[in-house]
Amino acid sequence: MATEVIGRKCLIIAAGDGSRLRQKGDSKPLIPILGIPLIERVIRSAMEAGVDEFYVVIGWQSDLVRDFLERLAKRLAIQITPLVNEDWEKENGLSVLKARDVLQEPFLLLMADHLFDPELVRTLTTHSLPDGEVALVVDSDIHNPLIDMDDVTRVRVKNGKICDIGKGMTDFNGLDTGIFLCSSAIFEALEQNREKDGDTTLSGAIRVLTEDGRANAIASNSFWIDIDDPAAFKRAEKALLDRLRDKPTDGPVSRYLNRPLSVMFSRHLVKLNITPNQISLFSFLFSLVAAGLFMMGGYISLLIGGVLAQFASIVDGCDGEVARLKYQSSDFGGWFDAVLDRYADAFLLFGLTWHVLAIEANGWVLFTGFMAIIGSFMLSYTADKYDNLMRERIKSGLRMGRDVRVFLIFLGAATNMVFPVLVVIAVVMNVETMRRVRVACIG
Amino acid sequence: MATEVIGRKCLIIAAGDGSRLRQKGDSKPLIPILGIPLIERVIRSAMEAGVDEFYVVIGWQSDLVRDFLERLAKRLAIQITPLVNEDWEKENGLSVLKARDVLQEPFLLLMADHLFDPELVRTLTTHSLPDGEVALVVDSDIHNPLIDMDDVTRVRVKNGKICDIGKGMTDFNGLDTGIFLCSSAIFEALEQNREKDGDTTLSGAIRVLTEDGRANAIASNSFWIDIDDPAAFKRAEKALLDRLRDKPTDGPVSRYLNRPLSVMFSRHLVKLNITPNQISLFSFLFSLVAAGLFMMGGYISLLIGGVLAQFASIVDGCDGEVARLKYQSSDFGGWFDAVLDRYADAFLLFGLTWHVLAIEANGWVLFTGFMAIIGSFMLSYTADKYDNLMRERIKSGLRMGRDVRVFLIFLGAATNMVFPVLVVIAVVMNVETMRRVRVACIG
Numbered sequence: 001m002a003t004e005v006i007g008r009k010c011l012i013i014a015a016g017d018g019s020r021l022r023q024k025g026d027s028k029p030l031i032p033i034l035g036i037p038l039i040e041r042v043i044r045s046a047m048e049a050g051v052d053e054f055y056v057v058i059g060w061q062s063d064l065v066r067d068f069l070e071r072l073a074k075r076l077a078i079q080i081t082p083l084v085n086e087d088w089e090k091e092n093g094l095s096v097l098k099a100r101d102v103l104q105e106p107f108l109l110l111m112a113d114h115l116f117d118p119e120l121v122r123t124l125t126t127h128s129l130p131d132g133e134v135a136l137v138v139d140s141d142i143h144n145p146l147i148d149m150d151d152v153t154r155v156r157v158k159n160g161k162i163c164d165i166g167k168g169m170t171d172f173n174g175l176d177t178g179i180f181l182c183s184s185a186i187f188e189a190l191e192q193n194r195e196k197d198g199d200t201t202l203s204g205a206i207r208v209l210t211e212d213g214r215a216n217a218i219a220s221n222s223f224w225i226d227i228d229d230p231a232a233f234k235r236a237e238k239a240l241l242d243r244l245r246d247k248p249t250d251g252p253v254s255r256y257l258n259r260p261l262s263v264m265f266s267r268h269l270v271k272l273n274i275t276p277n278q279i280s281l282f283s284f285l286f287s288l289v290a291a292g293l294f295m296m297g298g299y300i301s302l303l304i305g306g307v308l309a310q311f312a313s314i315v316d317g318c319d320g321e322v323a324r325l326k327y328q329s330s331d332f333g334g335w336f337d338a339v340l341d342r343y344a345d346a347f348l349l350f351g352l353t354w355h356v357l358a359i360e361a362n363g364w365v366l367f368t369g370f371m372a373i374i375g376s377f378m379l380s381y382t383a384d385k386y387d388n389l390m391r392e393r394i395k396s397g398l399r400m401g402r403d404v405r406v407f408l409i410f411l412g413a414a415t416n417m418v419f420p421v422l423v424v425i426a427v428v429m430n431v432e433t434m435r436r437v438r439v440a441c442i443g
Numbered sequence: 444m445a446t447e448v449i450g451r452k453c454l455i456i457a458a459g460d461g462s463r464l465r466q467k468g469d470s471k472p473l474i475p476i477l478g479i480p481l482i483e484r485v486i487r488s489a490m491e492a493g494v495d496e497f498y499v500v501i502g503w504q505s506d507l508v509r510d511f512l513e514r515l516a517k518r519l520a521i522q523i524t525p526l527v528n529e530d531w532e533k534e535n536g537l538s539v540l541k542a543r544d545v546l547q548e549p550f551l552l553l554m555a556d557h558l559f560d561p562e563l564v565r566t567l568t569t570h571s572l573p574d575g576e577v578a579l580v581v582d583s584d585i586h587n588p589l590i591d592m593d594d595v596t597r598v599r600v601k602n603g604k605i606c607d608i609g610k611g612m613t614d615f616n617g618l619d620t621g622i623f624l625c626s627s628a629i630f631e632a633l634e635q636n637r638e639k640d641g642d643t644t645l646s647g648a649i650r651v652l653t654e655d656g657r658a659n660a661i662a663s664n665s666f667w668i669d670i671d672d673p674a675a676f677k678r679a680e681k682a683l684l685d686r687l688r689d690k691p692t693d694g695p696v697s698r699y700l701n702r703p704l705s706v707m708f709s710r711h712l713v714k715l716n717i718t719p720n721q722i723s724l725f726s727f728l729f730s731l732v733a734a735g736l737f738m739m740g741g742y743i744s745l746l747i748g749g750v751l752a753q754f755a756s757i758v759d760g761c762d763g764e765v766a767r768l769k770y771q772s773s774d775f776g777g778w779f780d781a782v783l784d785r786y787a788d789a790f791l792l793f794g795l796t797w798h799v800l801a802i803e804a805n806g807w808v809l810f811t812g813f814m815a816i817i818g819s820f821m822l823s824y825t826a827d828k829y830d831n832l833m834r835e836r837i838k839s840g841l842r843m844g845r846d847v848r849v850f851l852i853f854l855g856a857a858t859n860m861v862f863p864v865l866v867v868i869a870v871v872m873n874v875e876t877m878r879r880v881r882v883a884c885i886g
Contacts, residue, residue, distance in 0.1 A: 277884075332883055335825075339880060342824055346817045354809070361804065366797070373813075374789045377820045381785055382778075437782060440775055 008125070010051045011103060011182075013095045014039055014112030015059030015088035020229040027061035029112040030068055031233075034240055034325050035270035038227065039065070039112045040072055044327045046110060047078065049121035054080045055102060056112070057095040059088020091200040093190045100187045109180035115236055116179060116224040123218060124181045134209055135181040135216040136162065138174035139224065146225045146235050147175060153203055155217065162215040165206050174217065176203070177224045185214060241267055244321045253403035254317065262317030269322050276323040279315065280337045286312035287344035294351030297358050299416050306413025309348055313406040316341065341402055342380055348409050349373045349425070356419045368422045375429025376405055382436045405429070451568070452546060453494045454625075457482055457555030458502030458531035458538045463672040470504035472555040473511055474676075477683055477768050478713030481670065482508070482555045483515060487770045489553060490521065492564035497523045498545060499555070500538040502531020534643040536633045543630040552623035558679055559622060559667040566661060567624045577652055578624040578659040579605065581617035582667065589668045589678055590618055596646055598660065605658040608646050617660065619646070620667045628657060684710055687764045696846035697760065705760030712765050719766035722758065723780045729755035730787035737794030740801050742859050749856025752791055756849040759784065784845055785823055791852050792816045792868070799862045808862060815865045818872025819848055825879045848872070 018028025025031040029039035036044075043054060058065045066082045073080040083098045096109065106129050108121060120137050129135055138155050139147070153176035156164040165176060180186075189205035209215040223243065225236045241263050250259060269279065286308055293305030319337055323329040353369025379401075405425060412421025461471025468474040472482035479487075486497060501508045509525045516523040526541045539552065549572050551564060563580050572578055581598050582590070597615035599607040608619060623629075632648035652658040666686065668679045684706050693702060712722065729751055736748030762780055766772040796812025822844075848868060855864025 335883060336880065339821065339825055339876070342821060343817065346813070346820075350810075350813050350817075354806075357809075363797075366800075366809075367793075370789075370793050370816075373816065374786065374793075374820075377789075377817075377824070378782065378785060381820070381824055382782055433782070437779065440778060 008051050009053045009055065009103060009105065010046050010108040010110060011096070011099050012039070012042060012046075012054060012056045012110045012112050013092055014065060015057050015085045015095045016092070016113075017060035017088070018113065018228075021227070021233060023230065024233065027064050029058075029065055030061075032271075033115075033227070033233065033237055034267065036326060037068065038115070039068070041115055042110055042112055043072065043076070043078075043080070045116060045118045046108065046121055047076070048118035050125050051108060051121070052078050054078065055083055055099055055107075056080060057083045057085050057098050059085045059095070091202075093193070093200040093202045093205055096202055096205075097187060097190050097200075100184075103182075104184055106181060106183050109182050109186075111178040111226070113227045114178040114224060115227065115240070116177065117222040119222050120177065120179055120220055120224060123220065124179065127181055127218065129181055129183060129216075132183055132185040133214040133216060134183060134186055134206065135218055136206065137177045137179040137220050137224075138162075138217040139177050139221070140174050140219045141221055142173060142175060144175065146223075146239055148226070148228065148232055151228055152176065152226065153178075157217040157219070160217055161213050162206065162210050162217045164210065165203050165215075167203075174219070177220070178226065179224070185209065237267075240325065244324060247320075249401075251401040251403040253407040254401070257407070258314045258317050258403055261314045262321060265315065266318045266321035266325065269318055270325050274322075276319040276326075276328050276333050277336055279319040279322060280333070280340050283312045283316040283319070284340040284344050286315065287348055291347040291351030294348070294413070295354045295358075297355060302355060302413045302416065302418070305351065306410045309406055309413070310410040312344065313403060313410075316402075338380070342377065345376045345380075345402065345405060346373050348406070349376065349422070352409065352412065352418050352422055356422065365419060365422075368419070368426050371426035371430060372422045375426055375433060378433040379429050382433055382440075451494050452496045452498065452548070453489050453551040453553060454539070454542050454546060455482070455485060455489075455497060455499045455553045455555050456535055456538045457508060458500050458528045459535070459556075460503035460531070461556065461671075464670070464676060466673065467676065470507050472501075472508055473504075475714075476558075476670070476676065476680055477710065479769060480511065481558070482511070484558055485553055485555055486515065486519070486521075486523070488559060488561045489551065489564055490519070491561035493568050494551060494564070495521050497521065498526055498542055498550075499523060500526045500528050500541050502528045502538070534645075536636075536643040536645045536648055539645055539648075540630060540633050540643075543627075547627055549624060549626050552625050552629075554621040554669070556670045557621040557667060558670065558683070559620065560665040563620065563622055563663055563665050563667060566663065567622065570624060570661065572624055572626060572659075575626055575628040576657040576659060577626060577629055577649065578661055579649065580620045580622040580663050580667075581605075581660040582620050582664070583617050583662045584664055585616060585618060587618065589666075589682055591669070591671065591675055594671055595619065595669065596621075600660040600662070603660055604656050605649065605653050605660050607653065608649050608658075610646075617662070620663070621669065622667070628652065680710075683768065687767060690763075692844075694844040694846040696850040697844070700850070701757045701760050701846055704757045705764060708758065709761045709764035709768065712761055713768050717765075719762040719769075719771050719776050720779055722762040722765060723776070723783050726755045726759040726762070727783040727787050729758065730791055734790040734794030737791070737856070738797045738801075740798060745798060745856045745859065745861070748794065749853045752849055752856070753853035755787065756846060756853075759845075781823070785820065788819045788823075788845065788848060789816050791849070792819065792865070795852065795855065795861050795865055799865065808865075811862070811865045811869050814869035814873060818869055818876060821876040822872050825876055825883075 014029040016028060021028055021031060030037045033041065056069055062084050069080045069082055085095045085098050087094050108124060124135065124137065127135060138157055153165060153167055154169045154172035155162055155174040155176050156169065156172050157174050186205055189208040193199045193204045193208055206215050223239065225232065225239060227233050227236050244263050245259050290305040290309040290312060293301040323333055349369060349372045353365065356365045408421050408425055412418045457472040459471060464471055464474060473480045499512055505527050512523045512525055528538045528541050530537050551567060567578065567580065570578055581600055596608060596610055596619035597612045598605055598617040598619050599612065599615050600617050629648055632651040636642045636647045636651055649658050666682065668675065668682060670676050670679050687706050688702050733748040733752040733755060736744040736751065766776055792812060792815045799808045851864050851868055855861045
């Protein structure tokens with residue numbers, strides 16, 4: 001029983017009409033969720049896991065879907081071959097059979113209406129599949145709140161093998177994620193079942209393979225969801241947004257104030273034709289205006305400036321979120337955002353310093369403003385210079401990022417206590433920089 | 444004729460008395476050159492090429508050398524085995540023979556009085572040596588000005604094989620660098636020669652191996668030097684210092700003004716017990732004092748401050764030079780130096796701004812000073828954030844580093860034209876930052 005290295009081919013079933021989601025759009029695979037059609041999300045998640053050659057079985061509204069796939073293939077520079085299943089109203093196994101002539105080596109099998117974490121597929125692409133067997137990613141959380149328990153296909157697993165699979169089962173310990181790694185044995189099992197009792201479901205074919213232990217289960221707890229009806233669609237949308245919120249580098253203000261709000265904004269921003277870099281630029285312009293308001297003098301403009309600065313800090317989270325939701329992340333984007341943030345920080349602090357100097361021209365105010373600006377810079381600089389080594393060494397310290405800095409500025413403006421806030425920023429930022437030097441030195 | 448992967452063992456011949464260098468010290472291997480004993484330089488250069496197990500043949504003053512090697516082995520956490528050659532006054536082949544019982548697999552053979560670029564040894568450690576053969580690194584520059592032509596061993600090479608080797612030859616096309624990769628064939632050749640006609644020179648043994656094409660030549664143009672007499676010692680010292688001067692990242696002021704002077708300082712600093720990080724700190728303190736002088740007001744303190752700032756910028760080159768000369772380079776050192784430089788830049792520019800404000804308190808002066816500080820910061824930040832990718836993209840631009848910045852500050856102070864210089868720095872640094880953003884975006 002030889003094992004094989006897995007190819008990068010992927011079959012996606014997108015033939016059904018998705019009648020329960022008709023209100024969202026004519027063709028289910030093309031329904032956009034947070035700005036991106038379902039089928040594109042599936043393809044791009046698989047791409048993130050290393051796949052670059054796709055076969056998509058289409059049926060209902062096949063011309064519409066085919067057109068979209070052609071454009072997508074061109075846009076992403078990948079190969080997408082459509083396969084038409086005229087019997088799309090019948091069971092899904094018939095769609096799988098359409099690929100029998102084009103897919104011999106082990107291939108991934110995905111559903112167009114199942115969204116998932118690329119990690120799930122990556123596990124499969126590195127899995128070595130014995131000849132004549134299949135593997136299914138099984139969700140071991142049988143109380144997964146994202147999944148509709150009445151509708152999901154249930155699985156019973158023992159020692160890594162699937163013992164039984166089906167919708168009504170009561171004795172089960174896993175959920176069928178619809179993410180498979182198949183050998184051509186799947187085609188033979190489908191044929192065998194069809195000839196025997198006319199069963200053309202994919203589950204039926206898997207059941208055949210369970211009989212001689214050829215259906216493997218790969219346990220996982222990563223994110224996946226089956227989008228069958230408006231309720232599931234809503235859950236999926238919420239889940240995709242929630243996933244943006246656990247960014248490990250977020251500071252406290254970001255985590256509890258900025259991120260919840262920016263995710264709310266991003267949910268709408270993804271539907272507009274606006275790029276993450278444009279969002280970075282908008283956030284920067286808001287900060288510039290805020291700095292200008294600080295310099296105007298008077299409490300009212302100070303207050304408005306403070307609110308605007310905090311608002312800019314919130315919007316500043318949206319660029320990364322939209323980039324992740326729309327697969328538009330780029331090295332330049334991260335770098336550009338950081339460069340603009342440094343300018344924004346400096347201008348905000350300069351505006352505050354100017355504000356205080358206008359009230360009381362004083363060397364100490366000037367020096368404090370200067371130290372606040374330099375300290376803020378140094379905090380970013382010490383973290384970014386020599387990415388790997390030093391960041392590793394200094395990461396243990398308190399999270400004292402931009403979120404805290406801007407929030408302090410907002411507080412200072414709102415309470416009309418600008419000079420004390422400048423002092424706090426100057427002290428905290430420079431002391432933390434010195435702490436980092438000490439830690440980096442000790443190593 | 445099988446080839447073998449080269450081990451990491453290294454034999455160093457350090458038995459001679461080096462009578463021609465007696466004025467420099469009792470034991471030749473222990474004579475310090477730019478603060479580091481010759482034998483330590485050889486060992487550390489070999490370590491940089493990946494070697495970590497050493498056998499050193501000692502003779503003259505063997506107790507002194509053995510003591511030093513013991514301490515060195517502990518300090519560098521490597522293995523150094525001394526082998527004593529009582530016949531150190533006779534030919535050098537006898538020293539090589541001392542290793543016959545401990546070295547079987549291919550090993551590197553170096554001379555304690557030959558300094559070299561680690562690259563030369565690295566070539567050998569990756570060279571696969573056929574059984575029963577040896578390889579010698581041959582300098583193909585037969586007019587190498589570092590080498591004493593009357594004393595060097597000459598080599599004639601044809602098709603990668605050594606045809607002849609000896610001191611008096613007139614028909615030669617290469618120089619013997621004294622850097623060998625040997626198999627145990629070298630011991631057999633030495634024995635054979637000794638029995639035949641009493642010749643115990645290493646060259647004699649190599650000549651035996653040339654007869655049946657077992658002596659390979661590996662051509663090189665990298666730095667090496669044989670230190671036999673005071674003249675060669677002087678040339679070596681100068682060569683080591685000259686090598687510090689071609690740092691590819693140096694800007695124009697650094698290359699033509701700072702570096703020649705800092706190398707002159709470093710030459711003396713290596714002899715003191717001062718670390719590179721301490722030098723960084725001194726340079727920073729000079730900048731702080733310069734900034735303080737700027738703030739005092741008056742042309743005299745401005746002038747002294749400007750000179751001191753430029754002096755600090757020159758001293759700032761010494762930390763890296765001393766680190767390279769004394770094998771004390773570290774990731775922390777580079778990071779620490781960069782962090783201090785950012786603070787120094789900011790304080791110098793703040794000092795200048797203060798100076799101008801004291802003469803004429805004016806919003807434009809404040810804004811210009813602020814823009815000069817932020818622009819200088821951004822220039823360093825854009826270069827350092829995302830080391831690899833973005834640095835690759837933006838490197839094409841003009842070299843506008845710290846050397847130019849501080850030189851402008853010096854010029855402004857010396858000519859009492861501080862405000863114009865602040866304007867120039869503010870404009871140039873921010874325009875260059877924007878150019879980088881544009882270039883990084885285009886990719």
